[in-house]
Amino acid sequence: MHHHQNLGEANAMTGMLPPHYETMAALYEPPKPRFVFKMPRVVPDQKSKFDSDELFRRLGRESEIRYTGYRKRAMDERKIRFANDCREGYTEISFVATGTNIQLYFNSNHNPYVHEAECNFEKERGKVYLQSNFIMNGVCVHFRGWLDMDRLDGVGCLEYDEQRALQEDAQLRQQIESYNQRMVESKRMYAHTPPEDIIHHTKPGGGASTMRW
Numbered sequence: 001m002h003h004h005q006n007l008g009e010a011n012a013m014t015g016m017l018p019p020h021y022e023t024m025a026a027l028y029e030p031p032k033p034r035f036v037f038k039m040p041r042v043v044p045d046q047k048s049k050f051d052s053d054e055l056f057r058r059l060g061r062e063s064e065i066r067y068t069g070y071r072k073r074a075m076d077e078r079k080i081r082f083a084n085d086c087r088e089g090y091t092e093i094s095f096v097a098t099g100t101n102i103q104l105y106f107n108s109n110h111n112p113y114v115h116e117a118e119c120n121f122e123k124e125r126g127k128v129y130l131q132s133n134f135i136m137n138g139v140c141v142h143f144r145g146w147l148d149m150d151r152l153d154g155v156g157c158l159e160y161d162e163q164r165a166l167q168e169d170a171q172l173r174q175q176i177e178s179y180n181q182r183m184v185e186s187k188r189m190y191a192h193t194p195p196e197d198i199i200h201h202t203k204p205g206g207g208a209s210t211m212r213w
Helices: 007-016 021-028 046-052 054-059 075-088 162-191
Strands: 063-067 090-095 100-105 127-136 139-148 153-160 199-202 208-211
Touching: 046 054, 046 139, 046 153, 046 162, 054 153, 063 139, 075 090, 075 127, 100 127, 127 153, 139 162
Parallel strands: none
Antiparallel strands: 063 090, 063 153, 090 100, 127 139, 139 153, 199 208
């Protein structure tokens, strides 16, 4: 005697019974919370990196810099735009020896870490003296230098910005502590998670089979 069932019943049974225990267990595993760890703005030991990194060592020495804005414009127009941008509180320069391009901000509207006058046209005739504080490669640095208003080149260097580094270090420690605390609370919560629910399936004969996953 041959036993057979129609195609609809067979498909229904196939959908009810898990083909692989591990696969179904993964499907019914309760979702775990996701904690987004914001990428730190600075490295853990900024001073050490500033002192040991080859790029910082080269940029830490006074060397030639150039204005890089509006390169395709005529020189006279570039001079006017450079002066106007400086008065607005920003400019673009490049360290010639390394080819390092930097966007400088030296206006309290752009930079909350203004220590003193950062754009000075009065110090020396025909030159503008600039200072700017920013984070580069995870290290707080201070740019100081000057550019000739006619040639649009000059001399500049980077220094370690200890004052801002201390502020950023404090924020980094707070960020790490907050993240670690959330991880501890997550582990504690899942340690008290009740067992998975028992799922009942109907047997082909009308009975019930009990499965756990």
